[in-house]
Amino acid sequence: MAEHGAESVLVTGGTGRLGRALLPALLAAGFEVRALVRRPDATLPAGVTPAAGDLSDGAGLAEAVRGVDAIVHLASGSAGG
Numbered sequence: 001m002a003e004h005g006a007e008s009v010l011v012t013g014g015t016g017r018l019g020r021a022l023l024p025a026l027l028a029a030g031f032e033v034r035a036l037v038r039r040p041d042a043t044l045p046a047g048v049t050p051a052a053g054d055l056s057d058g059a060g061l062a063e064a065v066r067g068v069d070a071i072v073h074l075a076s077g078s079a080g081g
Helices: 017-028 061-065
Strands: 008-012 032-037 048-052 070-073
Touching: 008 017, 017 032, 032 061, 048 061
Parallel strands: 008 032, 008 070, 032 048
Antiparallel strands: none
C-alpha cells in the first residue's frame, strides 16, 4: 500500500476547475486515479481512468466507486459547461 494509506482515488468534478488541477497532482503522488464524468468523451489527463456516471440520478455510481480506497468530492450542484 502507498505511503499515504490509499492507492486508488475517485474524483467527482474532475473536469471542473479544481478537478483539472487535482488530477495531475494525484497522478504525480502515485495514486491510481479515476474521474467520474457525465460525458464519456470528456478530456482527462493521460493516466486518469474515466468512470461514466451522474450524481444527479446515481447512474453508474456503484461501478465508479467499486475498488477505490478514497473519494474526493469536488462536483458542484450545477454544470459549468
